[in-house]
Amino acid sequence: MPATPLLDQVHIPADLKKVDDRDLPQLAAELRSEMIDAVSVTGGHLGAGLGVVELTIAIHKVFDTPHDRLIFDVGHQCYPHKILTGRRDRIRTLRQENGLSGFTRRAESEYDPFGAAHSSTSISAGLGMAVASDLSGTERNVIAVIGDGALSAGMAYEALNNAGALDARLIVILNDNDMSIAPPTGAMSAYLARLASGRTYMGFRELGKKMTAYLGKSVDRAITRAVEHARGYVTGGTLFEEMGFYHIGPIDGHSFEHLLPVLRNVRENAKGPVLIHVVTQKGKGYAPAEAAADKYHGVNKFDVITGAQAKVKPNAPSYTAVFAEALIEEAAHDDKIVAITAAMPNGTGLDKFGEIHPARLFDVGIAEQHAVTFAAGLAAEGYKPFAALYSTFLQRAYDQVVHDVAIQGLPVRFPIDRAGFVGADGPTHAGSFDTTYLASLPGFVVMAAADEAELKHMVRTAAAYDEGPISFRYPRGEGVGVDLPVRGEILQIGKGRVVRQGSKVALLSFGTRLADCLLAAEDLEAAGLSTTVADARFAKPLDHDLIRQLARHHDVLITIEEGSVGGFGSHVLQFLALEGLLETGLKVRPLVLPDLWMEQAKPEAMYAKAGLDRAGIVSTVFRALGQKDVGVGVAG
Numbered sequence: 154m155p156a157t158p159l160l161d162q163v164h165i166p167a168d169l170k171k172v173d174d175r176d177l178p179q180l181a182a183e184l185r186s187e188m189i190d191a192v193s194v195t196g197g198h199l200g201a202g203l204g205v206v207e208l209t210i211a212i213h214k215v216f217d218t219p220h221d222r223l224i225f226d227v228g229h230q231c232y233p234h235k236i237l238t239g240r241r242d243r244i245r246t247l248r249q250e251n252g253l254s255g256f257t258r259r260a261e262s263e264y265d266p267f268g269a270a271h272s273s274t275s276i277s278a279g280l281g282m283a284v285a286s287d288l289s290g291t292e293r294n295v296i297a298v299i300g301d302g303a304l305s306a307g308m309a310y311e312a313l314n315n316a317g318a319l320d321a322r323l324i325v326i327l328n329d330n331d332m333s334i335a336p337p338t339g340a341m342s343a344y345l346a347r348l349a350s351g352r353t354y355m356g357f358r359e360l361g362k363k364m365t366a367y368l369g370k371s372v373d374r375a376i377t378r379a380v381e382h383a384r385g386y387v388t389g390g391t392l393f394e395e396m397g398f399y400h401i402g403p404i405d406g407h408s409f410e411h412l413l414p415v416l417r418n419v420r421e422n423a424k425g426p427v428l429i430h431v432v433t434q435k436g437k438g439y440a441p442a443e444a445a446a447d448k449y450h451g452v453n454k455f456d457v458i459t460g461a462q463a464k465v466k467p468n469a470p471s472y473t474a475v476f477a478e479a480l481i482e483e484a485a486h487d488d489k490i491v492a493i494t495a496a497m498p499n500g501t502g503l504d505k506f507g508e509i510h511p512a513r514l515f516d517v518g519i520a521e522q523h524a525v526t527f528a529a530g531l532a533a534e535g536y537k538p539f540a541a542l543y544s545t546f547l548q549r550a551y552d553q554v555v556h557d558v559a560i561q562g563l564p565v566r567f568p569i570d571r572a573g574f575v576g577a578d579g580p581t582h583a584g585s586f587d588t589t590y591l592a593s594l595p596g597f598v599v600m601a602a603a604d605e606a607e608l609k610h611m612v613r614t615a616a617a618y619d620e621g622p623i624s625f626r627y628p629r630g631e632g633v634g635v636d637l638p639v640r641g642e643i644l645q646i647g648k649g650r651v652v653r654q655g656s657k658v659a660l661l662s663f664g665t666r667l668a669d670c671l672l673a674a675e676d677l678e679a680a681g682l683s684t685t686v687a688d689a690r691f692a693k694p695l696d697h698d699l700i701r702q703l704a705r706h707h708d709v710l711i712t713i714e715e716g717s718v719g720g721f722g723s724h725v726l727q728f729l730a731l732e733g734l735l736e737t738g739l740k741v742r743p744l745v746l747p748d749l750w751m752e753q754a755k756p757e758a759m760y761a762k763a764g765l766d767r768a769g770i771v772s773t774v775f776r777a778l779g780q781k782d783v784g785v786g787v788a789g
């Protein structure tokens with residue numbers, strides 16, 4: 154075994170070619186330690202990456218990346234890949250401002266041929282690349298690595314279906330760790346478990362024959378050894394085979410003796426689509442991760458020796474926790490209330506709901522489109538479904554929202570978590586568009602909570618509202634610390650509230666920017682500008698009376714929201730224009746997210762950059778009045 158660290162000699166995958174196969178376990182151990190050490194200072198996704206250390210090394214050893222295309226589904230398991238592909242010197246900047254992304258990104262490296270973060274896209278993208286290489290006559294391998302959790306999404310099947318029909322030369326590696334973020338759900342997960350338990354075991358002699366028949370060459374003896382050592386076999390007539398894939402496995406994803414010969418054979422001999430079923434362990438090689446229920450899917454900074462994660466002492470409960478508590482409360486009063494999550498029971502707080510109402514919680518897997526139409530079916534039968542999704546993932550179900558819910562006027566409730574900036578997860582996870590894409594739909598009620606007490610009111614309001622679809626958005630992180638009612642109140646649909654009365658400047662907020670509006674109002678007041686602050690509560694229907702009042706009795710009207718153009722502010726402008734209120738000399742400025750993909754950073758930095766913080770609001774007012782900014786954030 155070489156004495157010097159091997160990882161120091163491997164800067165890019167080409168360097169791996171010089172490493173002897175027998176030394177790869179040492180390299181894997183070094184890579185694992187490097188990754189654990191890096192994530193202990195940055196926080197981030199740990200368990201998934203630990204599980205694919207050997208697989209990542211083996212793929213880079215056998216294939217010729219970046220000429221061969223390697224696509225990681227979701228991309229949260231790509232930290233070992235980043236370390237091996239020229240990014241080790243920046244690995245401790247993961248998820249920080251100006252640092253490496255926590256996911257794969259085309260702009261970051263030629264070794265990331267396809268960006269990801271939302272799940273289940275890898276087979277489609279890989280198939281596109283495989284077909285492109287056929288069309289252009291370029292010989293290359295395309296490898297898509299997809300988890301068993303990601304395989305619960307419909308898009309993965311659409312791609313498998315198409316790949317089988319096209320007979321393209323695509324290599325899909327199913328990384329089966331029997332985990333999503335939570336334990337996986339669904340019939341496919343049970344099916345994979347049955348495959349892995351060897352129900353249709355095929356002896357290695359038969360495997361050799363089968364591989365020979367398929368690949369047209371004699372099969373490396375090592376492959377038979379690999380399959381013997383793994384609890385491996387090749388099945389006849391699996392679902393994947395029925396779909397036109399040559400199906401190999403399961404094989405042990407932590408054993409180079411198993412991985413290398415299989416990958417080499419496939420590289421040399423595969424003709425059409427191949428699926429290699431690899432069994433791995435999430436969190437592998439780091440005891441605290443292996444022992445954790447979530448296998449350290451996503452972690453804060455932590456102590457490497459003990460695994461203890463840094464605890465940030467919250468000043469207030471998180472919005473997610475308040476939502477879950479409020480829904481539990483409402484469900485106690487109404488047995489028609491049911492809750493739906495798309496593989497995020499913990500992230501949405503619905504795990505708590507499930508502890509109390511197990512029969513009323515449905516984890517449908519990573520299947521947002523299905524979640525929405527499933528909810529529509531429940532609503533059609535008189536149930537009150539709360540389909541709790543992150544803003545960014547609801548995007549995927551937009552047609553279901555339009556066609557299955559909104560056009561039919563079905564009362565599906567949409568709690569929209571992670572609305573607005575999400576910090577370290579960056580642009581793929583930001584909740585920027587929900588107000589824009591929902592408030593344009595006829596008949597939709599669209600709310601945003603200004604604080605956690607408002608969130609409780611909105612949960613209650615949504616539970617009580619049966620006339621059609623209704624949504625309420627709330628951000629990641631903790632609330633502002635307001636007193637919480639035991640139970641929320643039912644809000645009047647389409648009515649906002651004035652929080653502070655002034656006479657010259659009106660700040661009309663939609664959502665949690667309200668707190669900064671109140672701070673900005675203090676600064677404006679100190680500068681002699683009497684300021685009204687109102688909480689719109691609804692982007693749809695708009696509170697026309699409130700907007701008229703603000704427009705008629707103030708010189709400046711600023712709308713503020715943590716969402717893209719086309720949302721709340723655009724609806725207010727539309728109303729003002731149609732009412733002729735823009736011709737009165739009123740100065741209107743809609744503050745929205747800037748028209749760019751905001752990179753990961755601390756939320757405060759993102760607000761400042763977007764001009765949506767206290768200082769940004771104050772200077773917008775001064776600019777609107779044509780006055781020199783007298784200095785921002787001056788009061789208090």
Ligand SMILES: Cc1ncc(C[n+]2csc(CCOP(=O)(O)OP(=O)(O)O)c2C)c(N)n1
Pocket residue numbers: 201204227229230270271272299300301302303304330332333334435450495496497519521546549
């Ligand atoms: C469309 C979409 N929905 C939800 C998520 C959140 N999410 C990130 S990773 C993950 C679990 C993925 O499980 P699997 O593919 O098995 O990978 P593992 O973490 O187990 O390696 C989920 C639900 C996502 N990234 N994309």
